[in-house]
Amino acid sequence: MATGLEIHTKTAHNAQAEILTEGALQFLAALHRTFDATRQGLLAAREVAQARFDAGAPFDFPPETAHIRAEPSWHCALPSPGLEDRRVEITGPTDRKMVINALNSGAKTFMADFEDASSPTFKAMVDGQVNLRDAICRQIDFESNGKQYKLSPKPAVLIVRPRGWHLDEPRVTVDKTPISGSLFDFGLFFYHNADELVKRGFGPYLYLPKMEHYLEARLWNDVFLFAQSYIGMPHNTIRATVLIETLPAAFQMEEILFELRNHSSGLNCGRWDYIFSFIKKRRADRNAILPDRKDVTMEVGFMSAYVRLLIQTCHKRKVAAIGGMSAQIPIKGDEKANEVAMNKVRADKLREVTNGHDGTWIAHPLINKIAREIFDQYMMGSNQYHVRREDVRVAASDLLDTKVSGRITSEGVRSNVATVLAYGSAWLGGNGCIPLNHLMEDAATAEIARVQLWQWVHHGARDDTGATITTEYVGKVIDAAAPEVRKAVSAIRDEHLRIVAKYLKDQIRRQWPSEFLTSDLMPYLAAADGVPASWQRSYL
Known part of the structure; x- marks a missing residue:
């Protein structure tokens, strides 16, 4: 085992031997020793920023990066193979059945989620790595309760979401300190699959969650450069889409893209986490009290401003602006109720595509047909980068607008x-x-x-x-x-x-x-x- 690395769990199983190899553990230890001090410093900076907000400091666009926002000439990397058209993306956990069903769903991409859709038991985290490795190698077919699960000849393109910077992986320590959940998930996925993904014509593609500052994006970019050098892969092979799902990040979209520009594949409206962050970050502000969460729709002031700014920002820098998740799922046995729910999905996807989004999220394979039909009707090409949304003028006050009818x-x-x-x-x-x-x-x-x-x-x-x-x-x-x-x-x-x-x-x-x-x-x-x-x- 890598020197200084310890695994603290009694739930060892066969998958560990396949994934927690000596080489993989050495890579994890190297990632931890190189980047964890910076991670801890950035997490401490979040606490300092929150104390300022609690004391009444305003939310605003960073003055020190005004030149980045003003400079029109820089753009992000061109889309990598398989990411040119992302009109429907399905998301879900990394269990074996879900991975196969999502990859077979007909969606353009599948975001395999080690974060919000997963409960991070050690078995789930390691088994998820096995399942993704097997899917990439087209060896994931299996049988359960007499039913065969087989991967289709042309599955969705795989994108992986590791856990956020704030989460530890307490079952693994390096030099007596828990390793970052982000580095654990990313490190194992990258180490075992990066070369194979490139051989198959794609690459290691990621979704990055929960960031609150452009320096956290810089840390990810440094991790990518280190990882690619570690295995001898050309720089800029990795592509990452950032979920804008915290209030501070909404004021730093261009800076986040700039930090990741050679590895960037766009931004996503992580709408539900964004509402969570909006309440949490403005916790001391009585003016930020919101009504029932069902009334906090995408049409309310601060949500609409956030979406319009994200689309404008992405298209200005020539990357994808991906829409959010519709929480509705098909309702069996009640046709009328199901029609009401699916109409909500249709309205949501129509709003996204007409606003200028280049794709959207779904949580259930049966929603794919609805989302796909709407995007096929209104998005003629593989994206809408030409929809520049130059009509959009979003001020700091717009991103804080809590006028909500409810x-x-x-x-x-x-x-x-x-x-x-x-x-x-x-x-x-x-x-x-x-x-x-x-x-x-x-x-x-x-x-x-x-x-x-x-x-x-x-x-x-x-x-x-x-x-x-x-x-x-x-x-x-x-x-x-x-x-x-x-x-x-x-x-x-x-x-x-x-x-x-x-x-x-x-x-x-x-x-x-x-x-x-x-x-x-x-x-x-x-x-x-x-x-x-x-x-x-x-x-x-």
Whole structure:
């Protein structure tokens, strides 16, 4: 094993031997020693920035990079093979069945998600690497319950989303320090597959989540340069699409593209995480109180401004502007309700393509036909880079515009509570995305629900009945909702439901909400994997 690297888990299995090879572990150790100090410094800078926002500092475009935004001549890299046309992208976790179904869905690309759609048990993270390796080599066919799963001759192009910079991989330490989840996921995928992907005419393609500053994009670019040199691959082979899903990043879109310009394949509207970040970053601001999350649509001021600026920015720099996820999924056994849901998807995709997006996200293979028909009708070429959106003028105030028509309702409180309880419990049980009330819920939607509950309690908001939303109010809703959630989501365990109910009650009592639910609950997964507490960071 690589010197100084230790694996702290009792859940070893066959896949580990295939993926955690001596060469791969040496690569992970090299990544950690080269970049983790910078990562920790950038995470500390997030805390400093948040303290400034809490004290009333304004959100604005960085003055020190005005020259980058003003310079018209720089552009990002040309699209790599397979990324020229991205009109429909399907996303999902990395389990074997999902990988095959997504690659066979008819979508142009598949984003295999180690982050928001996955519960990062060590087995899931390592098995996911096996599944992606087998898919790339076209050796992923298997049988389950008498059904054969086979990869089609022309599957979707693979894009991988590693975990964000904020997440550790506590099962692996280097020099007595947990390795970054980002570097663990990226490092194993790149080490095992980069050369094979290039041989097959593509390349290592990535989605990068949760960044809050252009220096975090610079760190990724440095990682890419190091990794390509490490295996002797030409620089600029990697391509990365950045999810703009935090409020600070919305003010730094051009800077993020500039830092990654030779490795960039565009930006994506990570809409649900963006709403989560909008609430969290403006946590001290009473003017940022939002109504029920169902009323925070893409038409509200700050969301519309964010989308228009993203499209303008991408097309100015000649890269793809990818739209967001429609949470609706097909409803079986109720044709009328299904038609209503699918009409919402149609309206969402029509809005995206007419705004100028070059592609969109779906969460279910059966949605592909709807999204594809709309983009085929309105996007004649492989992209819409020619739609420059020179009509767009987005000021800082537009990105902060909270004029929303909607109310905080007692049903909205109950729905948020149920979402956190159901998703958090499923996540602790190893499931990172769940259908709930005909919507696909992942970590991002659970996070919106969590911080909204905190926001309403912290600022003493009132619901539609006139009742003030207090810790006692929400506590009673949690107690009442828990048994209902247990019945509705049969796969969750009572123990996990109790953990999440207590966690949510603690969250709404805090001075400030914690940064990420997934960081908070990670120690439970690590403990289940046999990791001693001494190797885990505490975020609570």
